[in-house]
Amino acid sequence: MSTPTAAANPALELTGISHRYGRGPWVLRNVDLTITAGETVALVGPSGSGKSTLLSITGLLTTPTEGSVRVGGDPVPQSDGGRSRMRTERYSWVFQTVNVFGARTAQDNVEVGMLSQGVSRREAADRARLALDAVGLSNHRDKPVRTLSGGEVQRVCIARATAVRPLVILADEPTGQLDRATSDVVLDALWGARHPESVLLVATHDPIVAERCDRVVRLLDGAASEAAA
Amino acid sequence: MNWRVRDLLSEAWSNLRAAPARTFLLVGLTAALMAGLAYTEAATTYDLVDFNRRYVEAGGNAVVVYSDSGLAVDSCATFKNANGVLASGALSSPTAVETDGAPGTLFNTAAGTSGLWDVIATDELVVPDPGGNGWTIGAAAAEELGLAPGMMLGIEGRIAPVERVVDTELRDPQASRSIMASMAPTGTAVQCWIEYGPGVSTGRTEAAAAVFAGSGDAIAAPLIRLDEFSRDTLAELAERPTRYGWILAGAVIALTVWVMAWFRRSDIGLYRALGTRTSGLTIIGSAEALIPLVAGAVVGTMWGVVVAGILAGESMAADQWSIVGRSVASGLLLAIVAAPLPWAIASREPIADQLKDR
Ligand SMILES: Nc1ncnc2c1ncn2[C@@H]1O[C@H](COP(=O)(O)OP(=O)(O)OP(=O)(O)O)[C@@H](O)[C@H]1O
Numbered sequence: 001m002s003t004p005t006a007a008a009n010p011a012l013e014l015t016g017i018s019h020r021y022g023r024g025p026w027v028l029r030n031v032d033l034t035i036t037a038g039e040t041v042a043l044v045g046p047s048g049s050g051k052s053t054l055l056s057i058t059g060l061l062t063t064p065t066e067g068s069v070r071v072g073g074d075p076v077p078q079s080d081g082g083r084s085r086m087r088t089e090r091y092s093w094v095f096q097t098v099n100v101f102g103a104r105t106a107q108d109n110v111e112v113g114m115l116s117q118g119v120s121r122r123e124a125a126d127r128a129r130l131a132l133d134a135v136g137l138s139n140h141r142d143k144p145v146r147t148l149s150g151g152e153v154q155r156v157c158i159a160r161a162t163a164v165r166p167l168v169i170l171a172d173e174p175t176g177q178l179d180r181a182t183s184d185v186v187l188d189a190l191w192g193a194r195h196p197e198s199v200l201l202v203a204t205h206d207p208i209v210a211e212r213c214d215r216v217v218r219l220l221d222g223a224a225s226e227a228a229a
Numbered sequence: 230m231n232w233r234v235r236d237l238l239s240e241a242w243s244n245l246r247a248a249p250a251r252t253f254l255l256v257g258l259t260a261a262l263m264a265g266l267a268y269t270e271a272a273t274t275y276d277l278v279d280f281n282r283r284y285v286e287a288g289g290n291a292v293v294v295y296s297d298s299g300l301a302v303d304s305c306a307t308f309k310n311a312n313g314v315l316a317s318g319a320l321s322s323p324t325a326v327e328t329d330g331a332p333g334t335l336f337n338t339a340a341g342t343s344g345l346w347d348v349i350a351t352d353e354l355v356v357p358d359p360g361g362n363g364w365t366i367g368a369a370a371a372e373e374l375g376l377a378p379g380m381m382l383g384i385e386g387r388i389a390p391v392e393r394v395v396d397t398e399l400r401d402p403q404a405s406r407s408i409m410a411s412m413a414p415t416g417t418a419v420q421c422w423i424e425y426g427p428g429v430s431t432g433r434t435e436a437a438a439a440v441f442a443g444s445g446d447a448i449a450a451p452l453i454r455l456d457e458f459s460r461d462t463l464a465e466l467a468e469r470p471t472r473y474g475w476i477l478a479g480a481v482i483a484l485t486v487w488v489m490a491w492f493r494r495s496d497i498g499l500y501r502a503l504g505t506r507t508s509g510l511t512i513i514g515s516a517e518a519l520i521p522l523v524a525g526a527v528v529g530t531m532w533g534v535v536v537a538g539i540l541a542g543e544s545m546a547a548d549q550w551s552i553v554g555r556s557v558a559s560g561l562l563l564a565i566v567a568a569p570l571p572w573a574i575a576s577r578e579p580i581a582d583q584l585k586d587r
């Protein structure tokens with residue numbers, strides 16, 4: 001279950017993670033996962049196997065029933081404030097259903113991610129421009145996001161997630177609602193805009209996404225196993 | 230590191246600008262409710278102010294002291310210096326005379342000290358300061374005799390100009406058919422008229438009676454009978470049905486803001502997912518409410534006040550402004566304080582659930 005990737009400085013260390021919702025069945029059983037900086041990891045498995053749950057635990061949105069998470073070598077703080085600070089400073093998300101401020105411009109949406117981390121407005125504006133360039137949306141910068149296509153909006157989300165240069169990018173089915181051609185554009189954007197030191201952990205059904213990743217972790221009946229990439 | 234406050238405020242401003250329909254709906258609703266509140270408060274107080282003015286004009290603040298045996302005129306004239314007294318003047322007993330120009334028709338003549346006209350007449354005096362030796366003529370007498378200020382009038386050989394024509398119909402109908410001369414503040418008279426200021430409400434007649442306690446038969450009485458004007462305007466103001474209107478207006482506005490926030494749960498969830506804490510959310514929620522609510526309240530107040538003013542045919546008095554202003558400000562404050570509640574308690578719900586509502 002534990003992976004052979006032994007690195008001096010693991011960016012993410014999940015140890016003995018087990019989880020159940022309330023008194024429901026165990027969704028995850030004793031999962032170990034270690035990921036080093038810069039690695040891209042696909043999380044695959046049948047529907048209901050716990051991919052989203054594991055992402056949510058990794059991203060500190062859900063506290064596991066058992067087990068521990070270390071991020072950048074640090075244990076997760078006990079306090080809500082500390083957890084929320086760590087979540088903000090070290091993670092960003094790309095969701096399956098696009099999560100954007102639809103009435104605001106693409107530029108605004110990307111800036112908000114940085115402003116909420118205390119980046120100055122000028123710097124946020126500059127970095128947002130670069131991030132939108134990197135995902136090929138230079139021409140859509142000042143359009144309200146609700147006027148963009150699904151693939152374009154997902155690229156805005158990618159620009160937002162990468163512009164903050166997080167330690168870990170978590171993506172849950174980033175191409176789940178896109179056709180093949182659009183998926184390729186979005187994945188190119190994600191791989192291209194990602195800071196080389198950022199970990200990318202993607203939950204996906206899409207074999208093409210898994211192919212792009214350095215490693216593939218398969219979830220089945222609550223247990224994780226490494227598959228050859 | 231987290232949001233800078235300045236950026237939170239401009240974030241709120243951007244959200245308001247990005248959703249103009251929602252913003253204007255909130256401004257419009259606030260304006261309409263505040264207009265209703267301002268209008269009802271203004272209309273109610275116009276009624277009270279109007280009643281008060283008619284009451285005062287009719288003599289609600291006036292006291293008359295009567296004595297058949299005679300009152301000291303100088304006591305009456307100096308009453309004006311007493312606390313809370315606006316004007317006072319003495320009136321001699323009337324006698325019936327004929328004018329030189331219209332023999333056969335009898336009119337009353339009497340004499341009054343300066344200050345008397347300020348109490349018994351309800352119109353502006355033609356000559357502000359009496360005391361000349363001309364006549365002061367009641368309106369009814371002036372009409373009957375065809376007299377106007379400046380014309381000459383002779384009575385029993387004394388010829389003098391008409392100094393002024395006064396309207397005494399409301400306060401002293403008898404004087405309306407009188408031809409009155411000025412009297413020096415000496416000797417005695419049979420009536421002393423006293424006009425109190427609006428603030429003095431108790432002990433007026435007692436104070437007036439006390440001054441003339443020397444003349445045994447002096448009787449002090451309010452000019453108008455209280456049962457003619459039985460409204461207690463201060464009590465009515467305190468009991469007005471609209472006095473809780475601000476709570477209603479504030480609550481409806483706050484509820485609307487809450488409903489709007491409910492429809493934006495996914496926005497709130499996204500802010501949270503991007504690392505915005507409760508304090509930051511509360512600031513965004515407050516600022517997003519503050520701007521349209523204040524704008525709506527200002528517009529609505531003006532609107533309500535202008536409509537009430539047009540219907541009343543006059544502009545509002547300072548007292549009315551303060552009543553309307555206090556009601557609107559209270560309702561606005563209630564709404565502004567309550568508005569960010571959904572943002573402030575958003576962290577009780579899992580972020581994932583809020584994001585799902587997209
Ligand atoms: N909030 C929740 N409360 C209770 N049960 C939940 C909750 N979220 C997920 N589950 C259950 O946990 C199990 C794993 O769900 P999860 O969403 O992690 O699966 P998944 O691998 O992401 O599936 P999919 O591929 O369909 O997205 C499922 O049986 C699901 O019903």
Ligand SMILES: [Mg+2]
Binds near residue numbers: 051052
């Ligand atoms: Mg899932």
